[in-house]
Amino acid sequence: MDPVIAPPPAASVEADVARALAEDLGSGDVTAALLPDTGDCARLLCKEEAVVCGRPWFDACHRALDPDVRIDWHVAEGDRVAAGTVLAELSGRARALVSAERASLNFIQTLSGTATATRDYVDAVRGTGARILDTRKTLPGLRLAQKYAVRVGGGVNHRIGLFDAVMLKENHVRVAGSVTTAIAAARAQQPSLPLIVEVETLEQLREALAAGCDRILIDDFDAQTRREAVRIAAAAGAARVPLEVSGGVDLEGVRAIAADGVDCISIGALTKHVRAIDLSLKLGPPGRTG
Template identity: 55%
Template sequence: MRMIALPSYVNDIAETVRRALAEDIGGGDVTALLVPAAQRAQARVIAREAAVVCGRPWVDEVFRQLDPAVTLDWQVTEGATVAAGQSVFRLEGPARALLTGERTALNFLQTLSGTATAVRRYADAIAGTGCQVADTRKTLPGLRNAQKYAVLCGGGVNHRIGLYDGILIKENHIAAAGGIRAAIAQARALGAGVPLMTEAETLDEVDAALQADVDLLLVDEFADDQLREAVQRVRAHRARGGHTLLEYSGGVTLQTIRALADTGVDRISVGAITKHLHAIDLSMRLI
């Protein structure tokens, strides 16, 4: 499996790692002083459960910042699956640096691998439908870019990264603007140069969005018959030359996502993949 390329929005790894190390080390790792400064060591990190591995750039940066003399040998490619008991990577270098960086490195790896693993489960559940799993902005504060990257490692796609790279007209915007048509018109007038997306709560709002040929139409908790009708209207719109994508959101679970994908929607956004986080159990041992 090829290495997952870092998207352009992941431009804060060094700063994120710096903050994480400062949070853990503070004025200094006093326990590491028990180890002679010149002592070298080797260690390996093992997965205690099956997972999709994600977080290598953050782990590498942890040890680069602590001591560039530490070398890492990854046994698993980013985005690949490991089994319980499998070695993920090995380390060699100054023992103090290995011990000081252990928890921060594993915190990144367990969190991002947990996100990627969750995404992979949802993606596998809808395999073959042509539908994609999309993320939301329901991410851990300070780890938005990292978790968005983990979604890609798990086989999902990113919605907008933040409030700056896409206009998403939601129900409160529609109410404040005096209706969906007025809200879309005002958004077009901004000339922001970013994708224009809108929610729709009724089929009439679906029609208004399609008339405006928005980039993405988001339907939230539509009933089955409404959702299938929305799919048909979007398909008819695209047959006439439109390009609007249809996304479903709202209370999606592993048990319900396949039926939703089978309706023909293009994407299904799942907040749980980034906010209901199960961190992967990992262990580092000196060898």
């Protein structure tokens, strides 16, 4: 993984982990209490090809229950691994290993799922110049974690929330009366924030280009209209406003969209339609099936 891709602050990771352990452990792990509280070891096994993501959360789960646990990772965050790869080996107290198992797997299998899906889209558009963006369609409470996973997969984060960019959509334009009026109001109220404008027609596209903004979202344009939008934006001058496509994007069709010359493609499915990667934590030394 590129070293500039930093995870969320440690306090955020620890808060995620504290919530997950609290809902799982409740008043205590009554099944783990049946085990002798002695030393044991475990292996984290990936059962399918995947992009690994979520090590900070996995580690934090186990260290929250056993500060002395040893975790030896054999892969880096962002590595694509084959099915059957042992990602890490752990040694620590048996009860803690078992109690932390599900929460730690929930984090790493979910975040690896997001990173893997993102990498697939990034690979599909490689060489076109288009960037793959995420959206705010994230799992409640895990936005920073999932957006980190998108970065690990090679994607780019859209706005984090409703506070770090102005995004004028259909309803905002309708209330304002026009794209031009909406842009003027946004610039007056939030002059320092990035301004993204969604347009529904080529006429609105021309209006947004004339009024000025930082990115234009061409939502649900068909292929012919999309290519015309690229032509219009290019004709506006050297400092062309980037065009973003959103809506109706899937892995099979994303390459064709990128080849039309758009700059960004935002995909809600990266974080909304999450298919967790199949991982397991096996207690005992290699060769043991338990």
